[in-house]
Amino acid sequence: MIELVRTIEPRLIQRLVQLETEAFGAGGMNEWHLVPLIRHGRVYVIRENHEVVGAVQYMLDWDFPQRAYMVGVSISREVRGRGLGTKLLRESILALAQDHIEQVELTVDPDNAAAIAVYEKKLGFQAVELRLDEYGSGENRLVMHLPVAAFPVRPEKK
Template sequence: MVPFIRFGHVFGLFTCNSLKGFAIFMRAWDNPEIAYLVEIAIEGESQGKGYGHHLMLQSLLHLKNDGISTVVLTVDPDNSRARHIYYDKFGFEFVEYRKNEYGQGRDRLFLRLGLEKWTQ
């Protein structure tokens, strides 16, 4: 966790003093204005209640205010729920499809969001 905190951003979502989710972003080594979403997760019983949307929204606003110009992420092409959230709710754009990116049969879509003109 230390490298993520030192070279990136870690956000936690708490309700009633209980951690409900987290998001981890890492700055690009060669361009510190780009951040990669490494992981975002909401605990099982808290899913479907808008916590993930709130966590992502607040994370993106913080990153934008911190000088990040672009956020990049990968998503499983078969994860229609995540794709809907990234495309339709936040405005991420398709960059490319990479077959077997995470190993045999583990394809990924690469998405990008420019924060300079992004408003929510």
């Protein structure tokens, strides 16, 4: 079960920063990014044994308010490979659909084949653009879209 984060709790913020640093190093979000996203965007977490083991953050696109942009997703190293990240993404996208979101957009490192496979094969995202030097020289990003209306409601069977 995922949870929408609605309150600013220092311990939770600290854990989210820890997950972000583990996943993205210096490029991860800190409390200065997470607090506004909690207040003005959507931040969902997934827990295991009461411990937050993953998080995903979304913000709205001002030019297309029915589109949510996935700012980031991070899963604790200890639980990777068990499907919790896919579950977090699936359930958070279904929650966004309840908020009348029609499309989800994300960017991913085009060399991150594992993430791209999850986005395409398990969630239905489609690559729509390659942005060269998006975060600086050599930091390319693959843009992917998911039309929420086409999103599979039921989890895939293994």
